Amino acid sequence: MTVRADADPLPRTAAGLIRRGEAEAGAWRFRLDEDGWRDLVEALRHDPLPFVTLWADGRDVHALFLDGGERPLVASVEPYGGRYLGLSPVRPAAAPFERCMQDLWGFSAMDARDSRPWLDQGLWSATWPLSDRPGPVAWPPEPPDFRPVPADHMILGSGPADGGHHAPGHLRLALDGGGAVGQAEWRLGYAHRGVAARLSGLDAAGAVRLAGRVVAGASVAHQSALCRAIENATGQAADIATTRSRVLLAEIERAATHLLDLSRVARPAGAGALAAECERVREAILERCGRVGGHRLLMDCVGPGGAGDPAMDDAAASMAVGVADLLESARDRLVRCRAWPGLEMRVAGVGVLEQLVARTLGVGGVVGRASGREEDLRRLVPGYRREWLDSGVRRGGDVAARIDLRLAELGSVARVLRAAAGSAPAVARTLPGVGEGVGCAEGPRGAVWYWVRILDGRVAAAHVCDPALAQASALEHVLVGAQAEDVAMIVRSFGLSAAGADL
Amino acid sequence: MALLRAILTRGFRPAIRLPAVGTMAVFHVETGGCEGCAMEVAALDGAAYALPRAGVRFVTTPRLADVLLVTGPLTRAMAPVLEAAWHGMPDRKALVAVGACAIDGGPFGENYAVLGGLEGRAPLDASIPGCPPSPAAIVAGLAGLLGASEPSSSA
Ligand code: SF4
Numbered sequence: 001m002t003v004r005a006d007a008d009p010l011p012r013t014a015a016g017l018i019r020r021g022e023a024e025a026g027a028w029r030f031r032l033d034e035d036g037w038r039d040l041v042e043a044l045r046h047d048p049l050p051f052v053t054l055w056a057d058g059r060d061v062h063a064l065f066l067d068g069g070e071r072p073l074v075a076s077v078e079p080y081g082g083r084y085l086g087l088s089p090v091r092p093a094a095a096p097f098e099r100c101m102q103d104l105w106g107f108s109a110m111d112a113r114d115s116r117p118w119l120d121q122g123l124w125s126a127t128w129p130l131s132d133r134p135g136p137v138a139w140p141p142e143p144p145d146f147r148p149v150p151a152d153h154m155i156l157g158s159g160p161a162d163g164g165h166h167a168p169g170h171l172r173l174a175l176d177g178g179g180a181v182g183q184a185e186w187r188l189g190y191a192h193r194g195v196a197a198r199l200s201g202l203d204a205a206g207a208v209r210l211a212g213r214v215v216a217g218a219s220v221a222h223q224s225a226l227c228r229a230i231e232n233a234t235g236q237a238a239d240i241a242t243t244r245s246r247v248l249l250a251e252i253e254r255a256a257t258h259l260l261d262l263s264r265v266a267r268p269a270g271a272g273a274l275a276a277e278c279e280r281v282r283e284a285i286l287e288r289c290g291r292v293g294g295h296r297l298l299m300d301c302v303g304p305g306g307a308g309d310p311a312m313d314d315a316a317a318s319m320a321v322g323v324a325d326l327l328e329s330a331r332d333r334l335v336r337c338r339a340w341p342g343l344e345m346r347v348a349g350v351g352v353l354e355q356l357v358a359r360t361l362g363v364g365g366v367v368g369r370a371s372g373r374e375e376d377l378r379r380l381v382p383g384y385r386r387e388w389l390d391s392g393v394r395r396g397g398d399v400a401a402r403i404d405l406r407l408a409e410l411g412s413v414a415r416v417l418r419a420a421a422g423s424a425p426a427v428a429r430t431l432p433g434v435g436e437g438v439g440c441a442e443g444p445r446g447a448v449w450y451w452v453r454i455l456d457g458r459v460a461a462a463h464v465c466d467p468a469l470a471q472a473s474a475l476e477h478v479l480v481g482a483q484a485e486d487v488a489m490i491v492r493s494f495g496l497s498a499a500g501a502d503l
Numbered sequence: 504m505a506l507l508r509a510i511l512t513r514g515f516r517p518a519i520r521l522p523a524v525g526t527m528a529v530f531h532v533e534t535g536g537c538e539g540c541a542m543e544v545a546a547l548d549g550a551a552y553a554l555p556r557a558g559v560r561f562v563t564t565p566r567l568a569d570v571l572l573v574t575g576p577l578t579r580a581m582a583p584v585l586e587a588a589w590h591g592m593p594d595r596k597a598l599v600a601v602g603a604c605a606i607d608g609g610p611f612g613e614n615y616a617v618l619g620g621l622e623g624r625a626p627l628d629a630s631i632p633g634c635p636p637s638p639a640a641i642v643a644g645l646a647g648l649l650g651a652s653e654p655s656s657s658a
Contacts, residue, residue: 123579129615161532161584163563165545168533168581190580191535193611213610213634216539260542263549276550283551296637297539499538 014040014047015067018075025436029062029074037077037085044090051362053449054087054097055196055463056105058130062463063087063094064438064449070380072438074451079107086112093362096469103189104130104196116145119189119502130197144187149174153182156484160190167191167498169472171491175484184479184487186472191502199452199462204230204304207459211450212299215466215500217260220246220253221443222450222464223302228381228439229450231305235433238305238382243427245316246302247383247420250441252316252323253298255413256285257444258366258406261495265403268489269346274337281330285323292319320417327414334407347399351490353478354397361477362470365446367494370405371397377442383425388416399493443467445495468500526558527649530568532588536575536611540602540635544574547638559645565591570628570648574635576604576611577618597628597648601641606630 011017017040021030032040044051052064052072060076061084067073077084086109087094098109099118106128108115120127122141126134149155153174160168168190174183195214199207211226212219224246231237238246259282266275290296293315301316303309353363355372364375372395378384390412395401435455441448446467453461471494482490533541547554548561555561562568565588577585589598600621603609608619621627631644 121580123582125579125615134615160581161530161565161588163530163561165531165541165548165561166533167538167541167575168535168584190578190584191533191575192578192580192616193535193576194614194616197614198611210610213537213539216537216542216635219537219539260545279546279549279551283546283549286546290637297542297635299539299634497538499536502535 012043014043014049015065015073017043018065018073021075024076025074026431026434028072028438029076029436031060031076031078034077034080034085037075040075041085041087041090044087051087051091051093052447053463053465054094054101055451055465056101056107056130057453057461057463058105058132061101061107062451064451064465072440074438082106083108083110085110088113092360093470093473096473100469104128106131106135117189119192121187121189129194146172146187147183147185149183150176152177167502169498169501171487173479173484173487179484181479181482181484181487184476186476188472188498188502191498193503195464195503196462199459199464202459203457204234204454204459207452207462208302208304209300211464212302214464214503215443215468215497216297216299217257217495217497218253218443218445218448218466218500219297219299220249220302221441221448222466223299224250224381225439225441225448226450226452226462227302227304228441229437229452230439230454232431232437232439233433233435233452233454234437235431236305237427237430240425240427241310241313242303242305243383243425244420244423245313247381247425248316248320248417249293249298249301250381250443251413251416251420252285252289252319254444255323255327255410256282256289256297257495258410258413259285261366261445261492262403262406264492264495265399265489266343268492269343269399271337271340271343271346273340274334274343277330277333277337281326281334284326288322288326289319292322317421320421324414324417327410331411331414334410338403338407344400346489347403347493349396349398349400350486351399351478351482351493352397353474357474357477358397361474363446363467363474364470365443365467365495366405366409367402367471367474368446370395370401375447377440377447381441382427383420384416385419385423388412388419399490402493445471445497445500464503466497466500466503468497471496472498472501526560527570527645528560528562528568529570529572529645530562530565530588530592531572531574532581532585534573534575534581534585534605535578535617536602536604536609538575540574540604540633543635543638543641544572544601547641552638552642554642559642565589566593568592568596570597570599570645572599572601573605573621574601576608576620577624578616579618580616582618598625599629599631599644599648600627601631601644602636603632603634606632609634 103120170187263278449465
């Protein structure tokens with residue numbers, strides 16, 4: 001092999017290796033060849049570059065990282081013969097994405113930690129439905145391929161239809177003789193609707209309307225993240241008024257969803273009074289959103305930049321004041337309900353998510369923060385100030401910490417609503433549009449990311465990343481060792497929505 | 504029934520206290536939507552509306568249910584599950600679609616993973632439109648199932 005004399009010395013950082021590729025979208029997406037991708041995977045073994053998400057667009061595979069913890073950086077590679085080198089050996093958080101890509105496009109990750117199907121249960125109308133050449137379906141479908149469990153364990157399955165008011169998913173537990181969980185495994189895909197495929201072909205407004213219906217508890221987050229991605233692609237930033245109302249709406253949604261998740265965990269924890277109080281406060285917030293904003297769950301309340309909506313901005317400001325009042329007046333009662341002595345006994349030390357596991361599997365949001373991770377995308381979102389984002393509560397990673405952090409964040413929502421309503425936010429810098437964009441939001445349950453490619457004013461390809469996927473894989477670890485009767489409570493303390501995991 | 508109507512006409516009141524009336528046992532299945540409709544059904548089941556006190560109980564097995572309440576578009580993966588729930592119910596049962604998705608697919612019409620709504624696929628005893636319908640609208644739809652004639656202003 002000859003070495004060109006003028007070749008750059010091999011960069012040592014993973015980010016440097018990505019940037020050596022061919023720039024395809026602004027200065028943030030680079031195409032690597034097979035060798036470049038292999039070097040990247042090798043470098044990621046030692047380089048802590050944070051991984052966000054992995055997807056395909058029919059031709060290429062793309063991996064999104066956060067350079068320096070804040071700048072989106074995408075590495076793209078074209079799979080050769082439908083195969084690419086998997087990231088999961090060096091970024092375990094990539095594993096569920098690899099499995100989804102295998103199901104949707106038939107791209108297989110070499111060296112993957114797990115290559116079993118994730119979304120496709122064999123009931124779709126085609127295999128690899130999003131690839132150029134979808135395949136036929138085998139009938140009858142293959143039975144599920146669960147991990148083997150020890151012979152002396154008892155299997156206990158629940159879902160996908162258990163009478164609960166939540167998206168469908170099946171949780172399979174292997175219990176030892178003492179009723180403790182020896183192994184936990186999800187079977188998901190029941191709620192897969194093909195969101196990414198449906199986004200293709202829509203205009204900006206239609207795409208944002210659909211994004212508002214991806215996960216109802218994070219409707220504003222999904223709408224805003226897609227808007228930011230579209231604005232990034234088209235070089236059209238949101239103005240001050242729009243930037244501010246997105247912050248207000250996001251915080252109102254955070255309060256409503258935190259209250260929902262709190263009531264969902266409080267019931268199985270036996271704290272009926274806390275659950276009831278959360279339900280009443282939440283209903284009062286939703287009622288106000290419906291009356292003032294026109295939609296109880298804030299769907300269709302966010303629009304792409306350029307199309308400012310002064311009526312919506314006024315409504316957001318008015319809702320914000322009302323919601324801040326409601327939260328402040330509810331505060332003492334919520335604190336009293338939390339102090340009920342029986343509750344602490346049920347939730348302390350139960351369902352612990354270790355910080356390292358949270359980091360390895362990419363769990364952020366309330367759950368990640370309750371495990372001591374400093375993960376809050378609001379620091380990257382225009383309109384926020386860093387000093388608004390604190391909570392200062394214990395972070396033991398257990399159910400108690402997740403309850404306490406949500407309660408503390410209800411207080412900070414009220415503070416942010418008051419501060420943001422009266423401030424002139426900094427707006428995003430306008431960059432020249434390159435036809436492709438990345439956008440994010442810190443939803444009530446964690447980071448929401450969108451990537452879009454826009455052609456002639458329409459979405460040509462898109463990727464959606466919701467925190468639920470990482471939460472589902474983290475729960476498989478957290479549930480091990482838990483008592484069977486605590487499982488429902490632990491799962492709900494994550495605020496997991498299968499609608500967000502399946503997409 | 505008068506009591507169900509009372510919820511409707513008085514609008515939202517936190518924790519309305521209602522003595523039990525004739526009962527309706529509802530088994531709720533979310534078949535793959537955004538959870539918006541499911542969250543509004545959950546609100547009815549919680550302290551804010553306390554629908555169980557009005558006689559509408561949510562049950563955790565189809566074997567005890569009179570009504571199968573569906574939210575979300577019917578995904579291909581959920582179709583066998585929904586069918587099993589329906590056959591698991593005792594006779595004299597009703598099927599109710601709540602929300603645009605469950606009725607005709609709404610934003611999630613037929614594709615490789617989704618069959619669409621229940622309309623035209625199964626005989627519906629009630630459909631409650633909306634994306635999502637409000638809790639009050641869902642109560643109105645359920646009340647209609649019991650044969651009550653609702654004042655039109657309450658829907
Ligand atoms: S009808 Fe609307 S709110 Fe209900 S599940 Fe479908 S998209 Fe969500």
